[in-house]
C-alpha cells in the first residue's frame with residue numbers, strides 16, 4: 337500500500353505533467369519537446385536516463401539489492417486529431433491532440449519513477465522505464481529495441497488508459513489480448529480502352545470487384561470461426577470516367593488476428609485468391625503485404641503478477657476481465673521477445689464526460705485514476721522483482 341500512498345503524494349505532479357503534455361502534443365517520432373521535458377523531470381530527481389529510439393527516453397533505477405530487471409512502458413505520442421474539448425489544458429497545437437491518452441501514460445510513469453526512487457531500498461534488482469515514441473505509427477517499440485532497450489530485461493508491463501472501462505478498474509489478464517494490424521495493397525493490371533468496346537479490353541474494375549468479393553471467403557471458409565480474424569478491404573480505387581475502361585485497380589486493406597501462427601497462411605490465402613481471380617479474368621495482380629503490428633499476447637505468469645499488483649492498488653473487485661480488442665498495439669514487439677503483459681486502466685466516467693472513444697476529438701480522461709496508474713506501475717515493478725522466477 338506504500339505505493340498508493342506515495343502516488344497520492346505525487347498526484348498533483350502527475351496531473352500537472354499530464355496537462356502540460358496534453359497542451360503540447362507532438363506527433364509520432366517527433367516528440368522532441370516531450371522527450372526533453374521527461375529527461376528534465378528525471379534529472380531533477382537524479383534518475384539516470386538516456387535518449388532512446390529517436391525521441392524516446394530510457395531511464396534506469398537500480399535497487400539497493402541485486403536481482404532481475406523489469407521494464408515499465410509508457411508511450412508518449414499524439415495524433416493528428418482536432419481537439420473538441422474546451423478545457424484549459426486543451427491542445428495548443430492546431431490539428432494535433434493527445435486523443436488516445438498517451439499524455440497520461442508518460443505522466444503516470446514519471447509518477448512511478450518518483451515513487452520507486454523513494455523506494456530504492458525495497459527494489460530487488462533494476463527497473464527500466466520505457467518512455468516510448470511513435471506507438472501510433474508502429475515504429476517506436478522497434479526503434480527502442482534497436483537501441484538496446486530490452487537488453488537484460490526479464491519482463492515488461494505496459495499500461496494503457498481506457499475510456500471503455502470504468503474509472504479506477506484495471507484489466508491485466510493473460511493470453512491473447514490485442515490483434516495484429518497487417519496492411520496490404522493489391523495492384524491489378526488489365527487493359528484500358530473505350531467503354532463501348534469491352535471486347536478489346538481487360539476491365540480492371542470488374543477484376544477489382546471480383547477480388548473484393550472472393551477475399552471475403554478467407555474468413556468465412558478457410559479459418560476457424562472460433563479464432564477471430566478480420567480481412568478488410570478499406571479502399572478500392574479504379575477508373576477515371578464513365579465511358580473509359582480502367583486499366584488498373586488498387587485495393588488496400590488491413591488484416592487482424594490474435595494468433596501469431598495466422599500471419600503466414602492469411603497472407604498466402606490473399607495472394608492465392610488475388611492471383612487466381614486476376615487470372616480468371618485475364619488480368620495480373622501484385623501484392624504488397626506489410627506485417628505492421630504483431631498480435632499482443634500476455635504471458636500468463638507475468639499477468640498473474642500484474643493482476644496481484646493491481647489488486648493491491650485498486651482492490652480485488654476492481655481487477656476486471658475485459659473482452660479482446662481488434663485494435664493493435666506495438667507493445668507486441670516487446671512481448672514477442674520477452675515475457676510481457678499489456679494492461680488497461682479504466683478512465684471512463686460519464687459524469688465527467690470521459691467516456692468518449694479513443695481517437696475522438698472529445699476524448700478525455702478521469703484524472704482521479706492517475707494515482708492508481710502510477711501506484712500500479714510501481715507496485716508491479718516491486719512484485720515482479722520480488723517473485724518472478726524465470
Ligand code: NI
Pocket residue numbers: 436437438496
Ligand atoms: Ni493508444
